[in-house]
Amino acid sequence: MTHEAKEKFNKLREEGYRITSQREQLLEFFYNLPDGEHLSAEEMHKKLTEKGIKISLATLYRSLKFLVINGFIRELDFGEDHKHYELKGPDNKQHQHLICNSCGLTVEFEDKNLYDYAIKIAKRNNSFEIRDYQFKIFGLCEKCRGLT
Amino acid sequence: MTHEAKEKFNKLREEGYRITSQREQLLEFFYNLPDGEHLSAEEMHKKLTEKGIKISLATLYRSLKFLVINGFIRELDFGEDHKHYELKGPDNKQHQHLICNSCGLTVEFEDKNLYDYAIKIAKRNNSFEIRDYQFKIFGLCEKCRGLT
DNA sequence: TTTCGTGCAAACCATTTGCAGCAGC
DNA sequence: GCTGCTGCAAATGGTTTGCACGAAA
DSSP states (O other): OOHHHHHHHHHHHHTTOOOOHHHHHHHHHHHTSOTTOOBOHHHHHHHHHHTTOOOOHHHHHHHHHHHHHTTSEEEEOOSSSSOEEEEOOOGGGOEEEEEETTTOOEEEEEOTHHHHHHHHHHHHTTTOEEEEEEEEEEEEOHHHHHHO | OOHHHHHHHHHHHHTTOOOOHHHHHHHHHHHTSOTTOOBOHHHHHHHHHHTTOOOOHHHHHHHHHHHHHTTSEEEEOOSSSSOEEEEOOOGGGOEEEEEETTTOOEEEEEOTHHHHHHHHHHHHTTTOEEEEEEEEEEEEOHHHHHHO
16 A cells, blocks of 8 residues: 555545545555456455455445545446456556457556546536546457457 | 448348347437437337337347447446447547546547547557447536535 | 247346444544 | 444346247348
């Protein structure tokens, strides 16, 4: 967990939220995840349990929502029946995804111009306040292209 | 329904798919929708029924999938508990969305450079074959910004 | 006539919720 | 001690599926 994240937690505590061990350990878990790994809630629950971290599925869902709303992580939808979650990077170097509709493969890419672009669009629309921006390219990966 | 869409249907028929009245009427329904309207399956089912178009919810879901896979419409996820569907525009003038996390308001925007950008990214990644690209900006709209 | 698609109702399954007990602060 | 958070189990609700019948081709 970064210094910045700790400060954010303190601020939330002052606002009346409680920093429980579940919330702390969950965020810590995200920081220890390999870069670009985006798990579903169920997968996460399994890994957390394996690590000895005790948290119920219900609390996990509630904590994920808590972390999303407060800008620690982001929620991704790849067109599957479940959501994925990953640590949120700095706004201007947030990575994005290519998603294969056939095998589900996801590949990350990063582009620093995308954030400036998002800001421009947001300004044009009554100064919309950006919380996250997602660019997704759906299609067929190299492997699946040959099969269809 | 456009000429192009009809040709696409004929091609599918030759491939062994059946062009049922449900599939035809559903696509026609999309063409008659106001520009930028993206309904959920349930909303759509209600509207179709009101129009006197008989289609069960199950078939609607199956037909939507059929139309998505074959590139007639696109499936959108705004972080709610259901998907939205809308007619797919030409690749290079596909509109994108700003989504308010608080009230659910969505605003469309269009940018012709975005497609070129998607192509560039796709080329860099083993010539990934693009089926759809979605740029979404999540955040707070003008109205909700004041409330939080 | 041969499949493929549809309608119905039941099943699925990720996510949410009510409630009683527990833990931050 | 007060109040928000957690765990459990049950509920929810959008979406999917099995099966028998109906309709494209």
